[in-house]
Amino acid sequence: MSTNKNFTLAVVPGDGIGPEVTTEALKVLDAVAAQHGVTFERTEYDLGAKRWHATGETLPDTELEEIRKHDAILLGAVGDPSVPSGVLERGLLLKLRFTLDHYVNLRPSKIYPSVGSPLANPGEVDFVVVREGTEGPYIGNGGALRVGTPAEIATEVSVNTAYGVERVVRDAFARAQARPRKKLTLVHKNNVLVHAGHLWTRTVDKVKADFPEIAVDYLHVDAATIFLVTDPARFDVIVTDNLFGDILTDLAAAITGGIGLAASGNINPDRTAPSMFEPVHGSAPDIAGQQKADPTAAILSAALLLEHLGLAEAAKAIEDAVTADIEERTGSVRTTAEVGDAIAKRAAG
Amino acid sequence: MSTNKNFTLAVVPGDGIGPEVTTEALKVLDAVAAQHGVTFERTEYDLGAKRWHATGETLPDTELEEIRKHDAILLGAVGDPSVPSGVLERGLLLKLRFTLDHYVNLRPSKIYPSVGSPLANPGEVDFVVVREGTEGPYIGNGGALRVGTPAEIATEVSVNTAYGVERVVRDAFARAQARPRKKLTLVHKNNVLVHAGHLWTRTVDKVKADFPEIAVDYLHVDAATIFLVTDPARFDVIVTDNLFGDILTDLAAAITGGIGLAASGNINPDRTAPSMFEPVHGSAPDIAGQQKADPTAAILSAALLLEHLGLAEAAKAIEDAVTADIEERTGSVRTTAEVGDAIAKRAAG
Numbered sequence: 001m002s003t004n005k006n007f008t009l010a011v012v013p014g015d016g017i018g019p020e021v022t023t024e025a026l027k028v029l030d031a032v033a034a035q036h037g038v039t040f041e042r043t044e045y046d047l048g049a050k051r052w053h054a055t056g057e058t059l060p061d062t063e064l065e066e067i068r069k070h071d072a073i074l075l076g077a078v079g080d081p082s083v084p085s086g087v088l089e090r091g092l093l094l095k096l097r098f099t100l101d102h103y104v105n106l107r108p109s110k111i112y113p114s115v116g117s118p119l120a121n122p123g124e125v126d127f128v129v130v131r132e133g134t135e136g137p138y139i140g141n142g143g144a145l146r147v148g149t150p151a152e153i154a155t156e157v158s159v160n161t162a163y164g165v166e167r168v169v170r171d172a173f174a175r176a177q178a179r180p181r182k183k184l185t186l187v188h189k190n191n192v193l194v195h196a197g198h199l200w201t202r203t204v205d206k207v208k209a210d211f212p213e214i215a216v217d218y219l220h221v222d223a224a225t226i227f228l229v230t231d232p233a234r235f236d237v238i239v240t241d242n243l244f245g246d247i248l249t250d251l252a253a254a255i256t257g258g259i260g261l262a263a264s265g266n267i268n269p270d271r272t273a274p275s276m277f278e279p280v281h282g283s284a285p286d287i288a289g290q291q292k293a294d295p296t297a298a299i300l301s302a303a304l305l306l307e308h309l310g311l312a313e314a315a316k317a318i319e320d321a322v323t324a325d326i327e328e329r330t331g332s333v334r335t336t337a338e339v340g341d342a343i344a345k346r347a348a349g
Numbered sequence: 350m351s352t353n354k355n356f357t358l359a360v361v362p363g364d365g366i367g368p369e370v371t372t373e374a375l376k377v378l379d380a381v382a383a384q385h386g387v388t389f390e391r392t393e394y395d396l397g398a399k400r401w402h403a404t405g406e407t408l409p410d411t412e413l414e415e416i417r418k419h420d421a422i423l424l425g426a427v428g429d430p431s432v433p434s435g436v437l438e439r440g441l442l443l444k445l446r447f448t449l450d451h452y453v454n455l456r457p458s459k460i461y462p463s464v465g466s467p468l469a470n471p472g473e474v475d476f477v478v479v480r481e482g483t484e485g486p487y488i489g490n491g492g493a494l495r496v497g498t499p500a501e502i503a504t505e506v507s508v509n510t511a512y513g514v515e516r517v518v519r520d521a522f523a524r525a526q527a528r529p530r531k532k533l534t535l536v537h538k539n540n541v542l543v544h545a546g547h548l549w550t551r552t553v554d555k556v557k558a559d560f561p562e563i564a565v566d567y568l569h570v571d572a573a574t575i576f577l578v579t580d581p582a583r584f585d586v587i588v589t590d591n592l593f594g595d596i597l598t599d600l601a602a603a604i605t606g607g608i609g610l611a612a613s614g615n616i617n618p619d620r621t622a623p624s625m626f627e628p629v630h631g632s633a634p635d636i637a638g639q640q641k642a643d644p645t646a647a648i649l650s651a652a653l654l655l656e657h658l659g660l661a662e663a664a665k666a667i668e669d670a671v672t673a674d675i676e677e678r679t680g681s682v683r684t685t686a687e688v689g690d691a692i693a694k695r696a697a698g
């Protein structure tokens with residue numbers, strides 16, 4: 001291709017293994033860029049634990065507005081034991097997801113035949129979780145009274161709207177429509193969380209009418225965890241709320257060979273703000289800086305980023321390179337950079 | 350023993366396979382009663398779907414007060430597709446748990462070597478989940494506005510108190526203290542649900558001082574699901590909130606050979622009201638009335654009931670009978686009653 005389109009990327013390497021795996025994701029992005037006629041212009045943001053210790057800032061609004069001007073965001077990982085739990089998660093990661101209206105948190109799960117699963121007989125697993133990203137118990141509504149006394153009370157409020165539920169449900173149906181098996185499973189807990197649960201259930205029932213080809217079923221979240229270990233191949237597209245999606249996607253990653261391979265996109269389908277791509281794994285401070293982290297999840301997140309930018313072929317080049325690399329993994333230890341180099345080389349070839 | 354102590358049991362067989370498995374649990378209870386010098390006087394309550402269809406009642410207060418007068422409650426299963434989701438769960442099952450102050454929802458998980466696990470290498474799994482039973486997102490606080498319109502909003506409020514958290518945390522520590530490995534894992538999501546999460550975390554930190562022998566760690570709920578499939582043997586006692594406990598215990602049941610074996614006790618440790626024992630599984634309406642259900646979970650729940658009533662030897666007789674029965678399962682199909690007969694015979698022997 002001769003038209004050399006330039007995309008701007010905001011890069012937030014973050015904490016722990018975040019910077020290492022981000023380096024490899026960018027390496028692989030660059031490797032495919034040239035032959036797909038694009039360039040990526042990067043701006044790095046030093047947000048995370050170090051910045052918070054130095055300045056007390058998690059994500060200043062001015063910086064958020066700068067980040068917003070980019071075509072997409074690549075994020076490594078956020079969180080460090082030296083920072084009180086919640087400060088960076090709420091003040092940085094969730095602030096990005098909420099402010100940039102990432103209402104589709106997309107998390108594909110696939111078993112690579114050569115990668116071990118903790119399950120004895122996982123079967124052919126290839127599903128995607130569409131996790132709502134801007135509502136539910138994640139919104140930070142709640143509080144505490146008389147903290148530290150025997151009379152303390154702490155609340156967390158899950159807020160769910162027809163507006164918020166319908167848009168993510170429609171997105172999930174559209175994704176199911178584009179997949180060969182055309183199956184959608186709603187996961188909630190509508191026998192206990194009846195108000196939110198019934199809103200979700202009614203919304204799925206309503207939107208279903210516009211997608212007559214899709215086979216729809218419903219599972220309580222507890223039952224869904226059972227199926228994820230006894231028959232994960234039954235799933236095609238799962239749509240669920242923010243908290244249940246968090247739980248199910250870690251479990252899904254675990255049964256498909258581990259959190260080292262699980263990619264995600266925090267997507268704003270309306271494109272009113274840039275979408276953000278990040279591995280599902282956390283900052284893993286225990287192995288940070290040691291070149292021990294598997295950058296595959298970050299690299300696959302970069303592939304999701306390319307797909308979102310309309311560069312499906314480039315995305316496919318990365319996915320194929322990852323598949324080929326995974327198939328040849330022998331169990332011999334490679335550094336983070338070696339894995340990145342190997343995948344970059346294949347993706348460029 | 351010559352002193353023939355009589356215990357009163359309120360029995361709620363409930364829906365679906367509930368009646369079938371309850372019959373077997375009672376059969377096994379009777380089988381051990383005589384030689385442990387006790388009798389069980391039963392009153393059956395026809396609560397559940399049929400009753401609701403006939404009268405619109407889920408659990409009238411007069412009946413609740415009658416049930417309250419018993420020494421313990423044995424419950425089969427609750428819920429039927431013909432009843433709107435939540436009606437029986439909230440109006441019957443959760444009403445019992447909440448009104449009778451069952452703040453310790455005890456759910457042991459153990460791998461029987463002869464029972465298949467979906468995990469390739471489960472290891473030696475033997476842990477117990479202490480699920481909080483009277484607070485959290487289960488309390489039914491929340492509501493909906495403008496239902497059925499595009500402006501609908503639905504909330505669910507999780508309420509957590511120092512009072513409620515400390516008492517269940519103390520119970521969990523005491524259980525860890527009584528076990529050989531002396532390990533306690535708190536599971537929550539304190540990096541997102543910061544108010545509730547910090548209350549739980551601070552409470553565990555505080556109570557820890559009274560149990561210096563216990564090794565304590567913390568896992569986010571998403572990470573806990575990963576460990577449950579990659580290294581379940583790491584767990585000894587897990588303490589967690591009502592919703593996370595619901596999710597984790599179904600997953601725990603699945604990896605230890607299935608929901609057909611998972612027993613539970615809804616315990617009021619202060620004995621201000623009777624405790625209630627029930628299998629973790631649901632009413633499974635698809636196989637109801639066909640003698641296909643495995644009554645083992647209900648039978649093991651009866652063993653928990655005996656233990657709670659101070660009849661540790663009788664409880665052990667049931668547990669040993671179940672273990673022996675499980676070890677000889679050949680995969681040949683037995684009816685619900687046949688399994689109950691076999692276990693009752695062993696337990697009496």
Ligand SMILES: CC(C)[C@H](C(=O)O)[C@@H](O)C(=O)O
Nearest residue numbers: 079089093246280540541571
């Ligand atoms: C770090 C944390 C706030 C985050 C979440 O709960 O969403 C993570 O677990 C994830 O799944 O991306």
Ligand SMILES: CC(C)[C@H](C(=O)O)[C@@H](O)C(=O)O
Nearest residue numbers: 191192222428438442595629
């Ligand atoms: C039936 C339902 C209300 C119940 C719960 O969510 O507690 C069940 O799943 C359980 O685990 O006992």
